[in-house]
Amino acid sequence: MSSLTIAIASGKGGTGKTTLATTLAQVLSDKRAVSLLDCDVEEPNAHIFLKPVIERRETVEVPVPQVDEQLCNGCGQCDEICQFNAIVTVSGTAMVFEQLCHSCGGCVRVCPQQAISERQKNIGQIEYGHSAAIQVVTGTLTIGEAMAPPLIRAVKDNAAAADITIVDCPPGTSCPMITAVHGCDFAVLVTEPTPFGLHDLRLAVDTLRQLEIPFGVVINRADSGDERVCAYCRTEKIPLLAQIPHSRAVAAAYSRGDSILDAMPQLRDTLGALPEEITRLTRSSQ
Amino acid sequence: MKIAISTSGTDLQAPLDQRFGRCAHFLLYDDDSGDFTLVENSQNLNAAQGAGIQAAKTVADSGAQAVISGHCGPKAFKVLDAAGIAVYPCQAASVAEALDLFKGGKLTAAANADVEGHWV
Numbered sequence: 001m002s003s004l005t006i007a008i009a010s011g012k013g014g015t016g017k018t019t020l021a022t023t024l025a026q027v028l029s030d031k032r033a034v035s036l037l038d039c040d041v042e043e044p045n046a047h048i049f050l051k052p053v054i055e056r057r058e059t060v061e062v063p064v065p066q067v068d069e070q071l072c073n074g075c076g077q078c079d080e081i082c083q084f085n086a087i088v089t090v091s092g093t094a095m096v097f098e099q100l101c102h103s104c105g106g107c108v109r110v111c112p113q114q115a116i117s118e119r120q121k122n123i124g125q126i127e128y129g130h131s132a133a134i135q136v137v138t139g140t141l142t143i144g145e146a147m148a149p150p151l152i153r154a155v156k157d158n159a160a161a162a163d164i165t166i167v168d169c170p171p172g173t174s175c176p177m178i179t180a181v182h183g184c185d186f187a188v189l190v191t192e193p194t195p196f197g198l199h200d201l202r203l204a205v206d207t208l209r210q211l212e213i214p215f216g217v218v219i220n221r222a223d224s225g226d227e228r229v230c231a232y233c234r235t236e237k238i239p240l241l242a243q244i245p246h247s248r249a250v251a252a253a254y255s256r257g258d259s260i261l262d263a264m265p266q267l268r269d270t271l272g273a274l275p276e277e278i279t280r281l282t283r284s285s286q
Numbered sequence: 287m288k289i290a291i292s293t294s295g296t297d298l299q300a301p302l303d304q305r306f307g308r309c310a311h312f313l314l315y316d317d318d319s320g321d322f323t324l325v326e327n328s329q330n331l332n333a334a335q336g337a338g339i340q341a342a343k344t345v346a347d348s349g350a351q352a353v354i355s356g357h358c359g360p361k362a363f364k365v366l367d368a369a370g371i372a373v374y375p376c377q378a379a380s381v382a383e384a385l386d387l388f389k390g391g392k393l394t395a396a397a398n399a400d401v402e403g404h405w406v
Binding site for chain 2: 079085
């Protein structure tokens with residue numbers, strides 16, 4: 001089969017994205033080359049379960065402006081063009097707030113005094129490693145940094161090609177999640193059958209529909225709540241890909257950082273069938 | 287001297303807004319004449335980020351030399367500090383009450399931001 005990139009996303013945090021992503025990687029890597037990209041860069045945790053041997057690390061930098069106060073005349077054109085309030089002119093000179101900067105370079109271009117240049121700022125690092133046959137690539141945002149998207153893009157761009165690439169996404173529906181799901185062939189939305197799970201699932205569904213990325217739903221801890229998530233998926237004609245039962249044995253394995261496959265061996269068949277199902281759904285959505 | 291007071295209203299009896307960056311207006315009070323004007327800040331209400339920075343610039347451009355607000359975060363404080371504007375944190379209920387405390391010397395200028403920064 002051709003290569004397939006699957007985003008594992010959710011609206012709500014803590015629904016089991018990483019559990020599903022790492023378990024899916026383990027199941028599929030028996031027969032295929034699998035990469036797992038941990039794009040939840042604010043709190044990457046797939047390595048806890050996959051325990052990769054790290055082979056290489058690299059830092060990721062973004063350009064941010066620096067102002068030569070001798071040349072700056074406080075004209076305010078940088079301030080005007082910045083859509084993120086990252087540069088402001090006050091008392092006759094421009095002041096930079098690097099953490100708000102989206103590295104567009106607009107201020108550098110508009111400055112009539114050539115007073116603004118760019119310097120590279122470290123925002124995080126990427127670790128490359130293997131866990132058995134699985135290539136594991138982990139992005140980790142430097143503490144205190146707010147710009148996750150450039151690091152997420154670097155993780156996705158720098159990973160080696162594989163038959164199946166699994167992207168463990170950040171929760172929510174804001175820029176980091178959108179950056180992580182962007183360009184993926186399919187998104188699996190992991191949810192739980194609770195009011196919060198349903199509420200945030202709706203947000204994620206709306207987001208993916210706007211992005212025109214085909215998707216399906218996996219319900220985790222399936223018998224712990226009520227029927228509303230199932231009913232919602234039926235009404236919205238969203239494919240329900242799998243239901244993972246609520247299980248004390250799975251929770252115990254998870255709490256130790258172990259694979260949940262030993263606690264729930266039947267997942268091998270359920271998850272092993274996902275790529276074919278996803279390929280079918282991806283084709284039918286085109 | 288002109289003093290900018292964050293408020294959700296439009297006159298001296300209006301509530302003091304605890305938020306600096308995302309208040310609706312600054313009431314710009316001239317303590318020599320006792321007159322005031324309003325400076326619009328509603329353009330910052332829906333800013334994705336950097337509301338405090340822009341509010342601080344607005345205050346600096348208004349010619350104020352002091353700010354009275356509930357709280358002031360680190361980025362806004364940095365801009366106000368660069369502009370030489372003193373920040374007086376205050377828990378008064380109304381603009382008038384805040385001005386009375388200020389005139390009576392009951393408010394102390396902050397040496398630093400009094401709350402943590404935040405992103406969105």
